[in-house]
Amino acid sequence: MKFRIEWTYRVPKGKEVVFFSDEMPVEVAIEIAEDLERTGRVKKLRFEDQFDSSWTLKEVKAYLKEIETEPHHLSVYFDGGYERTSGDAGLGCVVYYKQNGKLFRRRTNTKLDGLISNNEAEYAALYFCLQELEVMEVRRQLVTFIGDSRIVINGMEGEWPLEEDKLGSWVKRIREKMNSMGIQDEYQLTPRKSNAEADKLATQALKGISIASTSEILD
Known part of the structure; x- marks a missing residue:
């Protein structure tokens, strides 16, 4: 499954802007999301799958772990x-x-x-x-x-x-x-x-x- 990332970025003076990514494989989405969070300026981060369902980072990680036992x-x-x-x-x-x-x-x-x-x-x-x-x-x-x-x-x-x-x-x-x-x-x-x-x-x-x-x- 591929995911899109939506995140709200907060600049030092308090202004915020929302970004949307292209679709990407789940492993790549997790890697990028974790890197974004390390900046300390992400106020809100969520994922959307191809069915337009919303996921948290924790849920996407759990999904990745789950599919390891499936094809x-x-x-x-x-x-x-x-x-x-x-x-x-x-x-x-x-x-x-x-x-x-x-x-x-x-x-x-x-x-x-x-x-x-x-x-x-x-x-x-x-x-x-x-x-x-x-x-x-x-x-x-x-x-x-x-x-x-x-x-x-x-x-x-x-x-x-x-x-x-x-x-x-x-x-x-x-x-x-x-x-x-x-x-x-x-x-x-x-x-x-x-x-x-x-x-x-x-x-x-x-x-x-x-x-x-x-x-x-x-x-």
Whole structure:
């Protein structure tokens, strides 16, 4: 989750001015807030999350401690493969995350039928990733979704109009799922070669090879 900081700064002659920060990761927000307090001139300091809820510094610290035992710092790679002749799609999902001070990688895939295009397969892959995050009990977290589909990335960011009605229905389903999970989403478009893990999982799913594994990433 990202936070904005609002603080009231008191100058030596008693005048006050209110400042607002941009959104930043929780660890950075805490570090900056503590540094501001050391100046001795902060009269009031509070945090706002992406849901416009207000937090104190004590509450934000408690939140940071709490999420250490849950999956956090989530980066999710997704990819969808499509066979035009059969209408089958292979969906690949790779989740990198931290938990209890360790770094993990979760790899999963699945096969769907009845889709109409490769673009739909890409949206289905993103939705499949949300289902995996739900299994992991991810709640109220900032998640970075990474894929090589410009259609999906720009579509989810609202930068491109959706010409296919079916794609619009996927966007609605994805948004509803994210809202129910309290997920704050951000996106990165990556070259296909940098999305090789998710692409391989999607290809394996089309071949009937099911993958579901979680492993710790060691230094």
